[in-house]
Amino acid sequence: MARTQGSHSDITGPRIRAAALQLFARHGYAAVSMRQIAKEVGVQAGALYNYTPDKQSLLFRLMRTHMDELLSARAARGDFATAVEALEDFTRFHIRFHSERPEEVFIAYMELRNLSPDNFATIEALRRQYEDELEAIVQRGISEGAFAVSDTKIPAMAVIAMLTGVNTWFSSGGRLSLDEVETIYWNMVRKAVAA
Amino acid sequence: MARTQGSHSDITGPRIRAAALQLFARHGYAAVSMRQIAKEVGVQAGALYNYTPDKQSLLFRLMRTHMDELLSARAARGDFATAVEALEDFTRFHIRFHSERPEEVFIAYMELRNLSPDNFATIEALRRQYEDELEAIVQRGISEGAFAVSDTKIPAMAVIAMLTGVNTWFSSGGRLSLDEVETIYWNMVRKAVAA
DNA sequence: GTCTATAGGGGGATAGAC
C-alpha cells in the first residue's frame, strides 16, 4: 500500500524552522508571531501546529539542534600533542563554526530568557559542557607549563566571549578573510594565556 | 502663586524608568507590557503616558542615559603617561562600570534590534565612540612600541567583548572579588597585546 | 495536511471625568 499522506510534511517542517530561525534572529522570539512565520512559509497559522506543539517548542528545537551540532562538530576534532595546539584548534574551530551560523548563535545567546525553566536547564547544561572543554585545555596548558594564568574558569569564559564577539562585526565580504581573522585572534589568545 | 500641580511628578517618572529597566532586563522589551510596568509602579497604564510619549521612547531613554553615563564616566578619567597605563585604566574602568549596572548593560546589548532606525543610529554612534577610545589606546601602544598587534579595530573589539563577558557570570558574593577579577583580566589583556 | 473560523485573552494608546 502506497502512503498517500505526507506529501508536504517532509518539506514544510524544515521550512517552518528555517523561517522561525530567520525571524527570531532578526526581531526576537517575543516580537515574532506564529502568523508571521506561517506567512513566510506560505501556509496558514493553524498548519504550523502539525509540526510543533507550540511556539516555545519551536524555539527550543532550534537552540537544542544548534547546541547538539556544536558539540558533535567539536567532538569530531582530533586529539592534540600539546595544549597549545589544542587551544589553537579550539580558537579556529570556534570562530569558524560560529561565523557560519550567525542566526543560530544570535538566538542561542539572546533567547535564553525566553526558554521555559526546563528547556533553559537543558540548553544551559550543553553550553556548560562546551565551556568545560575549553577549561580542560587551559588546565592542561598549566600542567604542561605552557600557560600561566591564575584561574581556569575565567580564562575559558574570557576566551569564549572574545571569540564569539567576532559575530557582531564580521562580514565575509569585508576587509579581512575569515582565515586572517582567525590568525589575529589566535595570536591574542596564545599570548593572553602564555607562560 | 504656589504651584499646586506636580505633587507626584518628580517621583513617578524615575519609578517608571526603574520598573521598565528591571522588567526589560528580565523579560525583554517585546515581552513586557505597559500594563506590567504600571502595575510595578502602582499606577494605571494610562498614567504612564504622562511621562513617556510611547513605549519605544521609554526604551530609548534608558539606553541613551546609559550610554551618556558611560561616556562621561570614561571622560572623567585622567590622562596617562603610557599606553600600557591607559589600557590598564580602561580595563579596570570597563569591568567596574559595567558590573555596577548589569540591567542597563544587558538592555544595551539585547534590545538594539527593538530600537527604531533613528534611535538605533543614535545609540550605535555612542557605542562606536566608546570603541574608538579603546582603539586609540591600542594605536598609541603600537606607536610607543609597547604593543604588537597586526590590527587596531579587532583588538579593540576583542578586548571589549572579553571584558563585557564578565557580566554574564560575575556575582559580587562569589569566589572572587571584583578587584581580583579586574586583575586577572588585566593580566590577560596586557599579555594579549604586548610586544 | 491544510484550510477557515473562532475562542479567549492581551496589547498600545487615547478620551474625558475628577
Place this chain on the structure above:
DNA sequence: GTCTATCCCCCTATAGAC
C-alpha cells in the same frame, strides 16, 4: 496627574470541514 473606560488591533492555540 491619575483614574476608568474604551477603541481597535493582534496574539496563541484549537475545532472541525475538506
